[in-house]
Amino acid sequence: MKTKKKMTVGRAALYMIVYIAALFWIFPVIWMLVSSLKPYGTPVSILSKVLTGVFSLDNYTVVAKKAPIIKWIFNSASVAIAVTIGTLMLTSLAAYAISKLKFKGRTAIFLLITAGMMVPIESIIIPLYQEMAELKLLNTYVGLMCPSLAAPIGVLIMKRCYDGIPDELIEAAVLDGANAFERWWNICIPVSKSSMAAVGIFTFTNSWNNFLWPFLSITSEKMMTLPVGIPQFQGANLSEFTLPMTASVIASVPAIIVFLIFQKQIIQGIAMTGIKG
Template sequence: MRSRKKKMPISRKVLYLLGYTMVFIWLIPVLWMCITALKPGGSAVTVIRDLLSPPYTLDNYNYVLTNASIWNWTWNSFYVAAVTTIVTIILTSLAAFALSRMQFFGKTFIFWVIIAGLMVPVEAKIIPLFQIMIDMGLINSYSSLILPGLAAPLGVFILKQFYDGIPNELVEAARIDGAGMLRIFWSIFLPLSRSSMAALGIFTFITSWNNFLWPFLAINEEKMMTLPVAIPTFQSAYTAELMIPMAANVLASLPAILVFIFFQKHIIKGITMTGIK
């Protein structure tokens, strides 16, 4: 007998259609950016027919890579994002482990204070944070770009939820063998939470890489600028056209896109495992 293929339910077809539609809508501005970056100076890029018509050129990319400080700005963005990601993972994992497995006075209160940080808008913290950086003399430094990003209540929440789901039998067995809390964290919790920590690290890296508002306020020297702050200077300092800024945007977007593409399995697995008890 011939095996009959199961027909896909109409509800699933609708979901697929909706998903593909959302992807197409999301890709429209990305495609516009990429095509605009290939158009020569003076081209019309606001009409679809003109945008999709030749000629195309790589001169915009050559101009960005050879006539601007983009390499220095890229290093600043990468350094800030990498350090922020590493330190955030260390701090949030230790804090989540303490809140999940250690007993001390006020643990529940401290946890809810940390979670309350999720409800405070970024804009509400800008003025006091800026004043603190001025008082500490950290304006125009890497410290001013890195330190505010280390407060990650969402990371503490995600890792604590995962740690709460680890069986107590593993912890008790380690204690019987004479392991202390730090050894339990290093040998049991850290290996089991690699996917969750990888997902948190990817989100932290991309968020820091794309951050504009705080670096825009904390840095006023060109040599210390990150890419999101520095790219608008192409339009104001070099040209009023869109081609060169779009080429710079394409180059600035590549690291974040590559990180997401190569580590998307870790993101899905980390989010999935966080909800498993």
């Protein structure tokens, strides 16, 4: 009985800590949402002014007129979806080749790919920029997406999944006359849906939040993504905060919707890969 009581008290304390942490996390989001509904010029840094008085949707109309935010959302979504699909194809094919195809040097290739996880993008940003400039891909959607297609962590996750597929199953498909592509498509893809979901969610999230490369490679305002466009809009409205808050709310809605729809897969992906943060 004493043990059960201690466990109950401990669990209650844990829940209390979790709820307090959740409150600290969600409070700025609520503040941002409420501030976006206040009339232009309201001092949003004063809590009493934010929670009282008149509320209006006029800021959303003003933001839509002053900045091409819908176009930025479309750009971010298009780039994130294309990068996710391309990354899933490349990482799964690479992982299949390394895991199930027998050829010399595959271990060295796998080590080279995983070593890429230790190279920060900031260390190669200058040669990457020069390469894209030589290929005339700056300020293009292709140049915006290509550097994000290389995902060593995706190859690592997919290879670990494919390693669990019995070689006898692959050999049986070979005897039935299936080529390498058919074996990958008909055997490996169906059993790796959870791993592909994890890779896809992380890839989409990283692409949606990517700032550095879009900031350097895109100069046209109409081609900007949300992480680049929103700070510029905020910089043009430093003296007034309701409009930047409104723009931030609009930018946050798609990401929140994706999280609510795929929260189970996101949690499973974090547990599967051991990635935190």
